[in-house]
Amino acid sequence: MEKKKLVTRYIPAGMNLASLNPQPAKYRTKKCKPIPFDKILERDIFLSEDEDVSTQVVTSPPRKEEKERQKMKPPRTICANKSLCFDEYNIKITETPGFEKIPSEPPLVKETTEAPVSFKAKMFERLKVTETPALGKIANEPSLVEETITPPVSFKAKMCERLKVTETPGLGKIASEPSLVVETTSAPVSFKAKMCERLQRHKLKKQNASPDSTAHSSERQVKIQKCECSDCDKFASCTFWLHNNVTFDETGKTVTKGLPLLKGDPTDKEISIFKTFNKIILHGVVIPKPLFSLDETNIDANIQKAMVKINCASSKDVQSYMWPAVQRGLNTFMIAAPKSGKTLAYLPAFCSFAMEKNDRYAELAQYTGPLIIILCPTSKNCNELHDLITELVVECWDAPVVEVLTENSPVQSDCDILVTVPSVLEECLKAGKVSLKRLCHLAIEDGYFLLKNHNQSMEKLLKIINIAQTNRPHNKNIQIVVSSEKWSSDLELLLRKLYVTPLVCFEDFLEAAVYSKVEFKKKKLKSLYKLFYLDDVLKGHYMTHKAVVFCEEEEIGTIKEHLEISGVECITISNDLIEDEIFENEDMWRSLPTGQYKVFLCTDALFERTARVLNANWVVHYSLPSNWTQFQKRFRCLVENLCSPFDVSDNIYKTNDKCSFLLIDEACDNQIFLDFFEVLTRNLVTHLQLK
Ligand SMILES: Nc1ncnc2c1ncn2[C@@H]1O[C@H](COP(=O)(O)OP(=O)(O)OP(=O)(O)O)[C@@H](O)[C@H]1O
Structure with a gap:
């Protein structure tokens, strides 16, 4: 059925329409029984085909004139229930497919003079009919209906309250809930429109959730009402590290998840190759061919120029193996002496990744949050690292947005590289100031120190990143790079727990012996x-x-x-x-x-x-x-x-x-x-x- 916009007027919720605008006796229905809202037909809401919608009135006519006009008008059969009275007041309803269609057609009833309270009752009735576990039940509906003399705001506020309380990640939040409460004098149509939009979104998501939409993916497919793992339970009940537009609890929706960062039980015999190249000991499932000069790498040309400027054209020992490994996206642990080139073993590649974000991470464009997080032991280290990045990207027209976060403050939404310390990142995640939806690379500077002296923050961060990674609505994995001067049992635990076994690189034989x-x-x-x-x-x-x-x-x-x-x-x-x-x-x-x-x-x-x-x-x-x-x-x-x-x-x-x-x-x-x-x-x- 073709939809038409309906001309009607705003009736503040809770206002007794009958008292405002009494109908002539001849138009009153004889004790007409109110019809439940869910029984209302589409045609009751839309104008008939011959109705001239071009005569839509936006502002209410003066009350006296209006009364006269009402008297002259023949009785209408647009609404089955007078309480809706859409045609008589200037409410502009923009009905959307989000509203459920009403299946059965009860006989049309002439307009009644019932008070507008029935509109609320009908709304509640309707919500009850379409009630889902996600929305929850209305606790005290009868009392709400009785409160017809309360100002209109209370109805809206209650609806908002209800939506807020029963909000689930699947439905997403209404963008401007507070304004709904404040805008008590604005036309209720905006509230209704929001309801419509929300229902429509819900419906659309259901449609999009067809298995075909993700069938092409070769990665793990997880059917999510909620995934059955306890992590997902946690994720569903605690969303502080992600913003609220993730859609995981949609019935029947199939989402392709990335590999987790951590695994449940460590397994033995995972590392198969152990090689020694002169001064370097490598241990990993795959060992990439070493690269000895910058021009053999895929690092961005402008970053290469900057590296040449700081006399780093040829690789240091660790870099020979780390440049290709990091470039390939392998998880890597590098253990080497101070100033042995550990940072410059991963940083040029990370900066290149950030600059290629439009191609490399095109599917993440819709999300915010850093692509790369670098964790340092101190704020001083953060600033030094920031300076080094600036040096590397100084020649780049498309330089990544880099932010140093040394206190709990919001992160720019377009931040590509976030340099911070663990405790601050933890705080920011808790406060919802950083999203992990786009995170694809995590570097841990001085892993020995951070895992030992910031163990609690690191523990939480690794767990949160793991949960976030496995619950993001895309299948990008997070590459982890750890640099350290020393090996320790903490690093061993992380090595064992990483889902994708890293390539471990030692430049120090004593540390390799400890390992x-x-x-x-x-x-x-x-x-x-x-x-x-x-x-x-x-x-x-x-x-x-x-x-x-x-x-x-x-x-x-x-x-x-x-x-x-x-x-x-x-x-x-x-x-x-x-x-x-x-x-x-x-x-x-x-x-x-x-x-x-x-x-x-x-x-x-x-x-x-x-x-x-x-x-x-x-x-x-x-x-x-x-x-x-x-x-x-x-x-x-x-x-x-x-x-x-x-x-x-x-x-x-x-x-x-x-x-x-x-x-x-x-x-x-x-x-x-x-x-x-x-x-x-x-x-x-x-x-x-x-x-
Ligand atoms: N390939 C290279 N060629 C020449 N010099 C290099 C090269 N890589 C790094 N350097 C120099 O070595 C110094 C230390 O580099 P980098 O910060 O990468 O080492 P690091 O091991 O991370 O240091 P730290 O112990 O402070 O963490 C820098 O001054 C840098 O310019």
Whole structure:
């Protein structure tokens, strides 16, 4: 049926129409029974075909004239119920398909003189009929009907209240609820229009939810009334981290979700490849081909120019592997020394992503919130990072919008890169000032520090991001990049919990040993007894556990002699050997079969001249080196036996599979000892909880 707009006038809710505008007796119906609202026919609401809609009146005529006009008018049969009286008052109804059609056609009844209260009653009646669990029940309808003398605002306010209370994410909020309450003198049509629009939206969403609309997707399809996981329950009941136009609770709607950030139960044996490239240890399911210069990457040309300007045209060791990995969207953990280029390993790629947002993330254009979040330990770090980004994008005409958030304040809606600290992000999410709907990349600077010292905020953020990611109405995943100077049990927990196993990259052999759960043993004793202790450690084990012993140059002769007297065979390299002889010795040691191993005895300086002493099981620190860096480098001898925490079984310590023995005597350098002690404590406590 073709719809026509109806000319009518505003009747404030609650006003007794009969008293305002009494009808001549001849037009009054005889005790006409009110007809329930849901029985009203479409034709009762719309004008008949021959009605001239061009004569729509927008303003009410003067009351006297109007009365006269009413008297002259023949009785109308437009409304089945006088309480609607749409044709007689200037209410302009813009009926939309959102209103349900009324199926049965009751006989038409002439206009009645019933009070406008019935309009409210009908509205309630109608709402009751179309009641859904999402809208909830009206608690005190009868009393509402009685309140006909209350000002019109109360009806609207109550309706608003009701809508507000029963609001669900599926229905979305009415954009301007407060104004509805305030605008008590404006025409109720706006309220009605909103109701219509809302119903229409609801109906449209139902239509759009046909399986075909998402059938093309190859990702996980989750049928959402509400997904059955408890996370979704949480999401449905607590929407503070997302704004309110997400549509998840639509009956029968199929939504394609992205992969979660975290998984429920960690599984073993996930990392299959462990590779060592000169100074870099990589562990991951896939290891991308390294790139050694900027022009091999897909980083934006203008960002490359900026990198060249700051003398970063060729990659640092970590960057060689991280540039391609980050570019491919892999989750990555990089553990390397301070100023080793960790930030510039991911930042240029992230800035490029933000600049390509119109192509790369076209489907996210309708959402707000940052595409990239970078979490730093302090506000100072945030500002430094902001400066670095500015340096990188200075030449770009389409530079991303970058915002540093160091206090709880609203984030620009067009922000692409948000740099902040965990506690502030947590607060902003709670306050609904940041949306995660567009988030596709998350960088955690100094992961060791953040997971240890901001563990509670980090815990919440990771969980919230995980929930948000699995409940967003699109299938984009969130890439996570963690940079850190140290490895810890907190990082291990995060590694195990990430749904997509990351590529782990170490530039530090000691940190890789911590990662691989090498057992660290220490013995404090007088230097006189060190030789005897060394005997004890090696005798009976050295043939089955390849050992490298580090000592001072002047100690080599004594140790070798002592060990040989005890029946422990050694291979030594000393300063008087030329390169070829060193190579021969290390080659021989490398190729010894199990059960016939010999101890490899060397100094730090000589060890640095070797390239292939990589497959030891034990590293014995007979003497400490002069600095911490040399100490860290000693762990290179274990590198071929390192494995991921996924591969380490519980009884690893009982097998003495990979061990470090530290002999501490009077000559021990205090600082190295303290640093080493700190390493020992790393795996003792896990601060993060990601249940
Ligand atoms: N490829 C490169 N070539 C030359 N210099 C580089 C390169 N990458 C980074 N640098 C320089 O190294 C310094 C540190 O870089 P970056 O901030 O990326 O390291 P980082 O490991 O993240 O540092 P931090 O320990 O402060 O976190 C910067 O001054 C930067 O200019």
